[in-house]
Amino acid sequence: MWMLGPVGFTAPLILMALAALPVLWLILRAVPPAPILRRFPGVALLLGLRDKDAQTARTPLWLLLLRAGAIAAAIIGFAGPVLNPEPPKGATDLPLLIVVDGGWADARDWPRRVDQALRLAEGASRAGRVLALIRLTDTPEAPVFQAAATQGARLAGLQPQPWGPRDLAGWAEVLPETGFETWWLSDGLDHPGRADLTAALQARGPLSIWESPRTVFALAPAGFADGKVQIRAERLPAGAQTEIEVSARGLDPAGIERELARASLTFATGQSGAETALDLPPELRNRLSRFEIVGQASAGAVSLTDDSLRRAKVALIGGGAQAEGLQLLSPTHYLRQALAPVADLINGGLQDVVQAKPDVIVLADVARLTQAESDALVKWVEGGGLLLRFAGPKLAASDIARAEADPLLPVRLREGGRSLGGAMSWGDPKLLAPFPESSPFFGLPIPPEVTVTAQVLAQPDPDLAERSIAALADGTPLVTRKPLGQGQVVLFHVTANAEWSSLPLSGLFVQMLERLAVSTRPAAPEAADLAGMTFTAERLLDAFGRIRPPGGLPGVRGEDLADGALGPDLPPGLYADGDRRVALNVIGPDTRLAAARWPDGVPVEGAERPRERPLGGGFLAAALLALMADVIAALWISGRLSGGLLARLSVLLVLALPVAQVRAQETLPGDDFALAATGEVRLAHVLTGDGRVDDLAAAGLRGLGLRLYERTTIEPADAMAVDIERDELAFFPFLYWPVTADQPLPSVAAYQKLNQYLRSGGMILFDTRDAGMGGGTSPEARRLQLIASALDIPPIEPISADHVLTRTFYLIQDFPGRQNGPIWVEAPPADAEEVEGMPFRNLNDGVTPVVVGGNDWAAAWAVDEDGIPLLPVGRGSAGERQREIAYRFGVNLIMHVLTGNYKSDQVHVPALLERLGQ
Structure with missing residues (x-):
């Protein structure tokens, strides 16, 4: 391609014809030969006369310029001019290696990366070069160079992985020693070993980089601190001030997943991180299943939640006064007040609560246990439970843990207790000492009014200092702790009520309980906490942040899960072992995004370059118009341009000009609309405000109408566009509603019309065009949820194999469009039963008022005015087969709308035959 500034020419040799323009100039200006001079005497009679119609001797200059x-x-x-042509890809004769990071950060603009790779492959194919492709999220293997056409098929089906590149240094070791050219489609993030791989690729030949300029957003796992859910997000690059929204999703009381809360995060100018806190009631916090950045389709923008945000089950066991008048003296009163808002409390005997498998068991001044109770409690703690004990008069007077260490106490206790601030005491009430860094309470402010007047004392054993996590100002241990198996035992050396200290009366008491994970479990479990456990995957994330089933993924060791090394054997998701759940997210609590830095001299190309625009058609159209103007001008100069001829030429000129298409959103006014809608059977689509989507919907219904005309007795007229705010809906038996992310919500009056339409027998096909793979997380799916929230829609469920839509005209089991995903229809009544000898249930004549899916049916149905498909579906014959199934689904759908569940009436055939036989 030859470049002239920002314009390139695909056939520059044709421009040499411009050199002939001066020759053409001379030809056009040539004067005919002078006539032979003959004298005729009669000419003298014409002397002095003037000819009104003078003839030019030369072609006028303006006409010469026009021609x-x-x-x-x-x-x-x-010559094929192109504005902003893309530079040639791979101009050398070397083999071409395409390197794709292929991780979660690529998902934000994956189609553009595939298009770029396909362009590279096409260029290599035209040049006869061999091609190899590597995805850095895979296990390093030596690249295999093959024909570019072979690798192109692999490129079209390539998908990103929900983790990042793992072993870039390993890839550097398996590269062939022979020379090759490399194009690296980078995600823009710095991964370990990138410098080694870059140097290895540069040593083999030319290296070029392609990076997307779009910002990468990532969401760290949510934490719980200070009674609020802490949310942190990262972005790269750090540019201007930006605000994003984070959606907190979970199950509502009806068991339906929906958005439960939303928070806004603001990135300051030049800052790569942003934080916020979400204040949620414990009941709502316990329902959360994940957080996600709104509008970002990547696994890094989704954070699954686990036990770290859920209410713990706490068993309270204590003696003492239980009468109403002595409630404040009850050993468990203050504990109930502190834990009731943040935990589920369990009552009962010790043997019973152990069987309930609580997260925490609290013993308030319980001194003696039976051997069976002690054994059961030890086994429960060793399995990962937290035993929280409080001292009291009974524990101080008992003789347990005097000579030998009790497994259910963290330290040995001295006989009796210590009294402070009384007539027989050793001194004044004591204050609390600052918490040491090794204590889980480190950083908590200590109110000066918190004092201790009595306590049980610990024996001065060698490990006392190690097990002490809180102490009084004189160094006496106040709270001690020791591990026991996978669990731990914690002892407060004061009572759980205000009898021995004012600690239960302060907010510090609640904070200390939270730090001990009495109300929440630790957010990031360590390998020791999960050792010996085997987890199975419950839900997994794909690279686009969509929930997918675990499939046949085997069990995962607890140590591997705590290590968090993502890969094919350990994808991000939610893992469970019994009632313990651990979320493995793409972004860790301490993850910080870093930008990739490339060596000097390596060309880096981004997607921000101006789009390539061919100009040949415009120049040819201008040439055609100029030649038509030349014809009119030549006729005018010669005096042969009459009024009638000028009118005919004007009509031809208007017909030759491009005719502006009538947009799909132009609807007929008033009575004309009603006459057009009711004169014949018409399918209709709802206007979205997006011209491209509306045009495609009209073309899709055009294609479906043609198939109905060819294959059934239904002969629909041209489809119509419907404005739900203005037009009457009752004229149409069927509405196709493509959903866009920014589609405005209907007004109150429009909702009334829609609900009346659904109640009176109309059907709406909602199409989010996202293949239904987002689990309700795509922008279109979220918009549909908002739109449908005020519609009178019955309960829906995924379509069953015996639904009448599978057999109204064709026998089908899949319902694809341009994509293939699940669809939802009205759930059958609870009393719908299968009839003996029939393959379906007795559903009478009910027609589902809504069908919900995301398969982009209009794109598969769409044809132009000549009946030629507008958009490709899949690849090759398999794609055309999918288009045919899409047509069959459309035929079944319209037949279902117009005839009801007539197929289900076959359940009455045996009874009718029996009567006829009688």
Whole structure:
């Protein structure tokens, strides 16, 4: 391609014809030969007369310029001018290696990356070069160079992985020693070993980088601190001030997943991180299943939640006064007040609560246990439970843990207790000492009014200092702790009520319980906490942040899960072992995004370059118009341009000009609309405000109408566009509603019309065009949820194999469009039963008022005015087969709308035959 500034020419040799323009100039200006002079005496009678119609001796200059311009425009148009042409990809004769990071960060603009790779493959194919492709999220293997056409098929089906590149240094070791050219489609993030791989690729030949300029957003796992859910997000690059929204999703009381809360995060100018806190009631916090950045389709923008945000089950066991008048003296009163808002409390005997498998068991001044109770409690703690004990008069007077260490106490206790601030005491009430860094309470402010007047004392054993996590100002241990198996035992050396200290009266008491994970479990479990456990996957994330089933993924060791090394054997998701659940997210609590840095001299190309625009058609059109103007001008100069001829030429000129398409959103006014809608059977689509989507919907219904005309007795007229705010809906038996992310919500009056339409027998096909793979997380799916929230829609469920839509005209089991995903229809009544000898249930004549899916049916049905499909579906014959099934689904759908569940009436055939036999 030859470049002239920002314009390139695909056939530059044709431009040499411009050199002939001066020759053309001379030809056009040539004067005919002078006539032979003959003297005729009678001419003398004409002397003095003037001819009113003078003939020019030369072609006028303006006409010469018009003709020369027309020829020049035609020459330039045939030369194939292109504005902002893309630079040639892979101009050398070396083999071409395409390197794709292929991780979660690529998902934000994956189609553009595939298009770029396909362009590279096409260029290599035209040049006869061999091609190899590697995805850095895979296990390093030596690249295999093959014909570019072979690798192109693999590129079209390539998908990103929900983790990042793992072993870039390993890839550097398996590269072949022979030379090759490399194009690296980078996600823009710095991964370990990137410098080694870059150097290895540069040593083999030319290296070029392609990076997307779009910002990468990532969401860290949500934490719980200070009674609020802490949310942190990262972005790269750090540019201007930006605000994003984070959606907190979970199950509502009806068991339906929906958005439960939303928070806004603001990235300051030049800052790569942003944080916020979400204040949620414990009941709502316990329902959360995940957080996601709104509008970002990547696994890094989704954070699954586990036990770290859920209410713990706490068993309270204590003695003492239980009468109403002595409630404040009850050993468990203050504990109930502190834990009731944040935990589920369990009552009962010790043997019973152990069987309930609580997260925490609290013993308030319980001194003696039976051997069976002690054994059961030890086994429960060793299995990962937290035993929280409080001292009291009974524990101080008992003789347990005097000579030998009790497994259910963290330290040995001295006989009796210590009294402070009384007539027989050792001194004044004691204050609390600052918490040491090794304590889980480190950083909590200590109110000066918190004092201790009595306590049980610990024996001065060698490990006492190690097990002490809180102490009084004189160094006496106040709270001690020791591990026991996978669990731990914690002892407060004061009572759980205000009898021995004012600690239960302060907010510090609640904070200390939270730090001990009495109300929430630790957010990031360590390998020791999960050792010996085997987890199975419950839900997994794909690279686009969509929930997918675990499939046949085997069990995962607890140590591997705590290590968090993502890969094919350990994808991000939610893992469970019994009632313990651990979320493995793409972004860890301490993850910070870093930008990739490339060596000097390595060309880096981004997607922000101006789009390539061919100009040949415009030049050829200008040449055609100039030549038509030349014809009119030549006739005018010669005096042969009459009024009638000028009118005919004007009509031809208007017909030759491009005719502006009538947009699909132009609807007929008033009575004309009603007459057009009711004169014949018409399918209709709802206007979205997006011209491209509306045009495609009209083309899709055109294609479906043609198939109905060819294959059934239904002969629909041209489809119509419907404005739900203005037009009457009752004229149409069927509405196709493509959903866009920014589609405005209907007004109150429009909702009334829609609900009346659904109640009176109309059907709406909602199409989010996202293949239904987002689990309700795509922008279109979220918009549909908002739109449908005020519609009178019955309960829906995924379509069953015996639904009448599978057999109204064709026998089908899949319902694809341009994509293939699940669809939802009205759930059958609870009393719908299968009839003996029939393959379906007795559903009478009910027609589902809504069908919900995301398969982009209009794109598969769409044809132009000549009946030729507008958009490709899949690849090759398999794609055309999918288009045919899409047509069959459309035929079944319209037959279902117009005839009801007539197929289900076959359940009455045995009874009718029996009567006829009688």
